[in-house]
Amino acid sequence: MTTPSATIQPPPLLAEIIESQRQRRRWFRGQFALVWVALVGALLAALWATDNIDTEWMVTWAPFIVGGAGTTILVCVISIVLATLLAIFGAIARMSSNAILFAISSLYVSLVRGTPLLVQIYFIFFALPQMGIRLDAVPAGILALSFNYGAYMTEIFRAGIQAVPGGQREAAQALGMPEALVMRRVVLPQAVRIVIPAIGNDFIAMIKDSALISTIAVQELLWRAQRAGTRDFKTLQALLIAAAVYWLLTIIFSYFQDRLEQRMARGDR
Amino acid sequence: MFNMRRLALLPAAALILAACQSGSGESPDASASADASANPTESGHGMADVPNVVCVGEATTYLDWLAGDLAISEADPIEEPSDAGNPDDLLALIKERGEIRVSTDPNYAPQSFVEPDGSFVGFDIDVATEIAERLGVDVKFETPDWDAITAGNWSERWDISVGSMTITEDRKEILSFTQPYYYTPAQLAASTASGVTGVEDLPFELPGGAEATTLPTDANCAEAIRAGREEFALWISSSTTVQGAIDEGVPIIAVGDPVFAEPLSVAIDKSGPPHDELLYEINNIIGEMHDDGTLTELSNEWYGLDLTEGTASSE
Structure with a gap:
């Protein structure tokens, strides 16, 4: 009875186990989706029950509010790039044997991490102009975010650089590479990953x-x-739209981050 | 096993939450019943049991009034500058740029607010546009927060404020004011749930007898009341904003007559470039707009009534 094709099929017991595992996973996903739908639905229902939700208003204003997401993303993308650059320099200085560099970067990290971001934003926008540095709103916002995140990321980069096995640096030095080149060609690329x-x-x-x-x-x-909310005394609805967009953005970027993380992990052998 | 233990935490958390809820929920009831038992002998007008707190939307004139030290002022007389044609004057800079930068916080309907397409509209926007037109330049709107405008030190981010700003003694130290382009009455409002129908229902004197709580803008006060926050039974704002909230279905009523009238003017930062000529020019333009009926027309359009005639300020 056995045909040649049957020979490459797994034995019945194993097939059963695989099938039951698959089923369990499907069941898990089903429950997961159900719980999300139920909870989000309950949340929305509770909001609707306040009798304060004007869907027509939300439809009218959604495009205007959602349009702000472009600015949000633009500002964040520029800021994260600048923060990364700041962090690389900060981390190198923080591990430097040069006392002045070490002092500067330590002060930077301490100062930024020791004060609220909101205070830093106000300072850059309102106080700097009185010292003769006047930045428009968007550049001031970008500066504040990159300055703030640069400090936190300095510590991340320091940890990343220290996580590169010492043998890598030693091997590069043994080849006669100068210090700066070792950092740029050998240590940093691995730390970045x-x-x-x-x-x-x-x-x-x-x-x-x-x-x-x-x-x-x-x-x-x-x-x-x-601005849209206060105009018509509809702050709740306006914030609902904004919250949904923030949530959506983080879900999207979290997805890409997961993919990136998996890709990066593949390199670890 | 591990999962089970975590799950067991849930009911515990729920219990704690419930305990907090009932704890905070009980105190107002308790105080209300205590007052009720103390009050039954009082006859005539039932004093409303309202907290002596008035909600204010980041408007310092209302805060000053509540504290009992509002000093509404008049614009200083503006004389024709002697050195006409000064190339350093803000007027010359604006003409050269071909554009006047006007600050407005689009957070205050119907003075200045956003449309779904992102454009700004409102009474102040129209007045600013008209001023720019009569100056022969384009208008560009900057949108800082209101308190950044009233604080002065604009760092030349914008040239003038057309933002329904009240002339006060304090502000005159840092800002130059033109003659008023209109006047809004300040109006006290109460939530309908509070039972307050007139000033005589208030168990305290105003100004002086109540504290202020500030929220970011006027509209937030109305929304806090609509949301059922009992600590915000009272609100003070311009009569036009109060009416706007009533029209939107916010459960409030206007209490008593307007408490004072605010003269509202165009302002220029004193810490900026010299601006004698600009101030003189804009002051003249506002005079013309009063005379030819432009301001009356705009006021009727946005407020449904003529607010350009200064009712003598009561204070």
Whole structure:
């Protein structure tokens, strides 16, 4: 009875196990989706029950509010790039044997991590002009976010650089590479791979923190939501739209971050 | 096993939450019943049991009024500058640029607010546009927060404020004001749930007898009341904003007559470039707009009534 094709099929017992595992996974996913739908549905129902939700208003204003997401993303992308550059220099200085560099970068990290981001934003927008440095709202917001995140990422990069096995550096030095080249060609590329998941994490956190720059009139998501909401006494609805967009953005970027992380992990052999 | 233990935490958390809820929920009831038992002998007008707190939307004039030290002022007389044609004057800079930058916080309907397409509209926007037109330049709107505008030190981010700003003694130290382009009455409002129908229902004197709580903008006060926050039974704002909230279905009523009238003017930062000529020019333009009926027309359009005639400010 046995045909040649049957021979490459797994034995019945194994097939059963695989099938039951598959079923269990499907069941798990089904439950997961069900719980999400139920909870989000309950949340929305509770909001609807307040009798304060004007869907027509939300439809009218959604395009205006959602349009702020472009500014949010633009500001965050530029800021994360600048923050990464700041962090690389910060980390190198923080591990330097040069006392001055070490002192500067330590002060930077301590100062930024020791003060609220909102205070830093106000300072850059309101106080700097009195010292003769006047930045428009968007550049001021970008500066504040990159300055702030640069400090946190300095520590990430320091950890990343220290995580590169010492043998790598020694081997490069043994080949006669100068210190700077060792850092640039051997250590940093490996460190970057280690810290990329953390950068992705920070980017997602920054998307939410960028709401703070609405206070200096950067017309991003929250700014638009607040202006639209106060106009018609509909702040709740406006914030609902903004919250949904922030959530969606973090879900999207988290997905890409997961993919990136898996890809990076593939290199570890 | 591990999962089970975590699950066991849930009911515990729920219990704690419930305990907090009932704890905070009980105190107002308790105080209400205590007041009720103390009050039954009182006759005539039932004093409403409202907290002596008035909600204010980031408007310092209302805060000053509540504290009892509002000093509404008049614009200083503006004389024709002697050195006309000064190339350093803000007027010359604006003409050269071909554009006047006007600050407006689009957070205050119907003065200044956003449309779904992102454009700004409102009474102040129209007045600013008209001023720019009569100056022969384009208008560009900057949108800082209101308190950044009233604080002065604009760092030349914008040239003038056309933002329904009240002239006060304090502000005159840092800003130059033109003659008023209109006047809004300040209006006290109360939530309908509070039972307050007139000033005589208030168990305290105003100004002086109540504290202020500030929220980011006027509209937030109305929304806090609509959301059922009992600590915000009272609200003070411009009569036009109060009416706007009532029209939107916010459960409030206007309490008593307007408490004071605010003269509202165009302002220029004193810490900026010299601006004698600009101030003189804009002051003249506002005079013309009063005379030819432009301001009356705009006021009727946005507020449904003529607010350009200064009712003598009561204070």
